[in-house]
Amino acid sequence: MSKKVLLMTQNFYPVIGSSGNRxxxxxxxxxxxxxxxxxxxxxxxxxxxxxxKDSEFWDEESLNEEKHKIIRVPIKNNRFQNHILSRLFFxxxxxxxxLLELWKLRKNGYDYILVSTPPIFIVFSAFIGKYVLKSKLILEVRDLWPDSLIGVKTFHNKPIIKIFRYLEKKMYRKADSIVINSIGFYDHIKVKLKEDKPITYMPNxxxxxxxxxxxxxxxxxxxxxxxxxxLAQDIDHLKQVANLLHAEGIRFDVIGYGVRTEEFVNYLAENNLNTVHVHKPTTRKKSLELIKNSNVAVAFLNDEEVFSTVLPGKIIxxxxxxxxxxxxxxxxAADMITENETGFTFDQADVEGIVAKIVDLKNDKVTEQQLGENGIRTVKEYFLWENNIKKLIDIIK
Structure with missing residues (x-):
């Protein structure tokens, strides 16, 4: 008899971004x-x-047909505002x-609940569901919370942060197993556990x-x-990169979404940066196609310490x-790029160095090709889903 697992997540196909794809x-x-x-x-x-509402995002027919296995709950408050109270009510x-759906599913015989965090409130419902469904619980950590909340500087209430840190410890300790998508999370979580508990690294x-x-x-x-x-991606430095690339006459394509997209687009218009092309959010297939047709890809993260533990999905x-x-x-992220020789890393503020290296690669096809080959080798060795899913299967079986 096969094991039964219920995955609980805010984001799932066809939602764009690394969490939905994961x-x-x-x-x-x-x-x-x-x-x-x-x-x-x-x-x-x-x-x-x-x-x-656009059918292009629903591009996997096999998933579209599995409505009996994919339970989607409607949310009335679906505005992704940055205001803390709006997000809290959401x-x-x-x-x-x-919780209402978990009560309906209590007789389905799930052996495991796998819940993805953040947000932490879904984890709370999963902990209750663990007892309602009489299941074990696998906590899948995609971001360190509340550190990431502090890192983007949206919330600074110290008494509430203290409560959040207490809840974070309880979250790790109550889980039967923990899965992380960045090896940088391991030490942070390990010190918060009272007892030895499996922490499995399963990257994007x-x-x-x-x-x-x-x-x-x-x-x-x-x-x-x-x-x-x-707020985590250091858009101010991305603006400067756009400016310097325009000055070099280099085309810069951006597929972007998020709370600072409008600010970035307005900056391009105000400075007449017509070599920078902003594309609307699109499917993963089209996004990968654009990356494939590019010579160099750039990434930024906020300089806050919490983001030094993150391995962004875009880099993979x-x-x-x-x-x-x-x-x-x-x-x-810097260690992974440097150790596998898939590119070059810089201090976030060294925008001129970043653009100078891009110009160097423009004139050095041999290095560009070698870095690309190293990227494929690294992905095949460490990041293929077909290999890494075995770690989760071992936990479940």
Missing amino acids: MKNIYQLLNENGIDADVLTTEPAYPNKNMY YLEIMYRF GPRQYEITEEKPGTKEFRVVYTGNLG DYMTCKTPIIAGVKGT
Whole structure:
């Protein structure tokens, strides 16, 4: 008899971004490997609910047909505002609606609940669900909370932060197993545990069919940035990169979404940076296609210490597409890029150094090609989902 698992997550196909893609891959690969997995999620709404009215985002027919296994709860308060109270009510509504669904699912015989955090409020509903469903619980950590909340400087209430830190410890200690997507999280979580508990590193990555084996030739040298333009991504330095690339006459493509997208677009217009092309949020397939057709990819993270533990999904996507990386990052992400020779890393403030290295690569096709080959080798060795899912299967079986 196969094991049954309920995945609980805010973001799931067709939601764009690394979290939705991660949970989609976990769901598909568990089912392909003899584990009966279902999903409890919200209706797609990030970053904009209306965009999912476009059929282009619903591009996997097999998932569209599995409505009996993918339970989507409607959320009335779906505005992704930065105001702390608005977000609090949003997460509380998700928690409430998930609890209602868990009560309906109590006779389904789930052996495990796998819950993805952040947000932490979904984890609270999963802890209650653990007893309602009589299941074990796997906590899947995609971001360190509340440190990431503090890192983006949106919340500084010390008494409430103290409560959040207490809840964080309880969250780790109550889980039966913990899965992390960045090795940088390991020490942070380990010191908060009272007893020895398995912490399994299962990074984001591509599926085998997504890997670029042959990179197409490009007539024009192109630089690309994809992903969130939010509070963690250091948009101010990205603006400066756009300015300097324009001065060099280098095309810069940006697929961006998030709370600072409008600010970035307005900056380009005000400064007449017409070599910078901003694309609307699109499917993962089209995003990978744009990266594949670019010569260099850039990434930035906020300089706060918490972000030194993060390995952004976009960096793995860049390697998947055989595209060299120039990044203003430190810690885990910088170590991965440097040790595997998939690109070059700089201090976030060294914008001139970043652009100078891009110009160097424009004139050095041999190095550009070698960095791309190193990226593919690294992805195949460490980041393929078909290999890494075995770690989660071992926990469940």
